[in-house]
Amino acid sequence: MIKSLIHSMIVCPDMEKNYPRITHGAGPYIFDEEGKRYLDGSSGSSSVSNLGHGLSEIGEVISEQIGKIAILPTHVFSSAIVEEYLSELVDFAPKGFTRAWTVMSGSEAVENAIKLALQYHQLMGSQRYKIISRWSTYHGNSIFTLDVGGMKFRRQRFIQWMNNFPHIAPAYLYRKPAELSEEEYVQQLADEFESCITREGADTIAAFIAEPVVAAALGAVPPPQGYFEKISSICKKYGILFIVDEVLTGFGRTGKNFGIENFNVVPDIIATGKGISAGYYPLSAIIASEKVMEPFIKKNEAFMGGHTFTCNPVAAAVGKHVLKLIKRDSIVENSRVMGELLKKKLETLYKYDIVGDVRGLGLFCGVEFVMDKVTKAPFPASYNISKLIGEKVIKRGVVLYPGKGSVDGVLGDHVMIVPPLTIKEEQVDEIVNALEESIIEVQNEIAKSAKL
Template sequence: MIAALIHSMVVCPDMEKTYPKISHGEGSYLYDESGKRYLDASSGSAAVSNIGHGNAAIADILKDQALKASVLPTHAFSASVVENYLEKLVRFAPKGFKRAWTVTSGTEAVENAIKIALQYQQMTGRDKKHKVVSRWFSYHGNSIFTLDVGGMRFRRKMYEQWMHNFPHISPAYQYRNGDGMSEEDYCDQCINEFLEVIQKNDPDTIAAYIAEPVVGAALGAVPPPKDYFKRIKEICEAYDILFISDEVMTGFGRLGTPFGIEKFDVIPDIIAAGKGISGGYFPLSAVLIHNRIASVFESQMTTFKAGHTFACNPMGAAVGNYVLDFIEARNILANVNEQGALLRERLNELKTLDIVGDIRGEGLLLGIELVSDKLTKEPFPANKDVSKRIFLNALERGVILYPGKGSADGINGDHILVCPPLSINKEEVEFLANTIRESIVLVQEELHQLIL
């Protein structure tokens, strides 16, 4: 019993439950030990397995690199595998990006991105600039620092004493916050709020702004109003605030562009990336910086003051290199646009169901918000576990979804994130869409019975 508990503690957060064990994966599918097959529409947890499961070529690459050198004494050496990868990574980034290096998790990438912004501000003589403006309902990582920068109230709760060091603005989530307004008016409202927060805090104290191009797991694939990011970027430039794009979920083709922010015609100053960067085959993440920032470090001959044991790891570089080749060779961006459009079309059909309030997202990062009343957008009470019910029902039918809660007020509000591997094909999309419909219809009936 104790061994089982420890085991479930290690593997899964929910200790009351025995999880089926996965034996292996292939392409878009995972197989449990009984042989049951699941279409992995959460791509690991979540939006990681962009290139699918069970890729034999990566297994060979990992083996080859492990035999050559698995880690470097980076205080004294570099390696071609790392340098070639970093150059390729920078070429994959938007125009003007100059430098990159890797760490091992999204949390580390975000924290490093912010530290670079802070160091840059100090190096350019703006010593007072130390605050980061972020958005409520966003997730930027699970260290105490990144939880504070992020805006997920229930995750922050336990660490309240260490929170509230940074200003937050609303999440640009029109479905919940801009009812009855035109998209333009709602965008104006969000932009004015940003300007007010800058003034209230004193522009000389604001170092950076950080956002997910499309809010991922925290809200269930919420893009901002058109032109929102362009206008935010203009304001950032006016006040010497660096724009950090948290691409941990949206990078590496997830939205149909190399990085998600490109979908909104913005070139950020710093990018934090993770998850799909390695497709899940190695713990890898990265920070990429624009020449505007890199040139200051170069001209002052100053290094970025950070160090992590597994930074610029050669195994990670070898895997990351393969992922970039895969994206190009398999035409992944085109596939995301094609299959994403098809999946979106099929999910849009769900809008006629009583409990489906909103369908949204970009590329293959799509979301479904569930409500008890479509007109008033009243959420289901949290204890009804609506998104979890749909998730469990779909699991029975062989599809893994990513359920989420709190989208209405931080506690109540159910959503489902749909983010299959980017190599998904048309037949799999059809199966996925049909299964989601069947599961929602069934849960809708169940809820109806509960109310009656």
């Protein structure tokens, strides 16, 4: 029990439990008050501390910038640090992205990306306002972004406040209809997208939004082959903007600068966050393509968005330094190489009965647990398998990110393995060994309780 905390889903959720207190971190490790060391295979909560913990040089960057100026009246002044950072940020984005704008959280980035898309259409003389999204996806925790997202158990409590934007099925290869080939499955998903557009009225749809690799809602699920190519061409056909939610997948997590660069498509707007500052300062951003910015520039009309900490100089100084470290230390390449190794080693876990699927891209991997490997039947929710696995790995000094609900919003267990992008081979082994031992322990417990 923590006396003054409003316990919440991702902050010490169990009111009765005494959580170990973390005192500090160094590289991929964090340490508690008792001196116990944990490998942070969750990178904060989650996939944030891409450069590892304890980089005091970023403290110096913050202190230096605060010594100069911490915040300024941005309605009448600009600052060199923000201008330099935005220019480096668009250079880091795929070709054709020319302008950026920062806020503080992923939810704000997604919501503002949508607002930018809506204003784009208004400037183009259209009243398109609907956003098509997918079930089993997460785009943030404000009521608007929960609505656009598709995590049923997170939306449920706030459903009265939701407009019910159209949602289509997730692209979830492991759970595709068995009778369809991968290609047929992709075609089915594309057809569903197209019929959703025609049913709603193409001239009402402003944008389609998707995570390039689905994070917590499914557990690190990349799309099937050719999926985004088909979806993106349908967007183009109907004049719909394609927004990618790169809050988790940006800045090297998938082995490319941005997750969408793994596929052969170019989106219109990127919403990003988390690894953008490696967790050293609250920072997120929207990055827009030249096409999206064109009507704003032509009409000399400003984006109708803004928060107190928009384009904050301290955040810009941190973001700029983090970008420098990402490039200097070849972080994106390390994510690709170590990610391939991690996935290969995780695939050895297929020998265990409860391991149904191993997936991922770069250092963004997931393992899905099933009760029956052949039918892919999930465990009853009461078993709490992913939570159990999460607890067992912590006992072994490794933190992972467990999740549930991938099958239907309630059933389905997975863990995400999202360590800092700086990790080395021996740390990959440390993670996989802890996970393997935990799987064996859970399997034994299940077998034992079945005999009782």
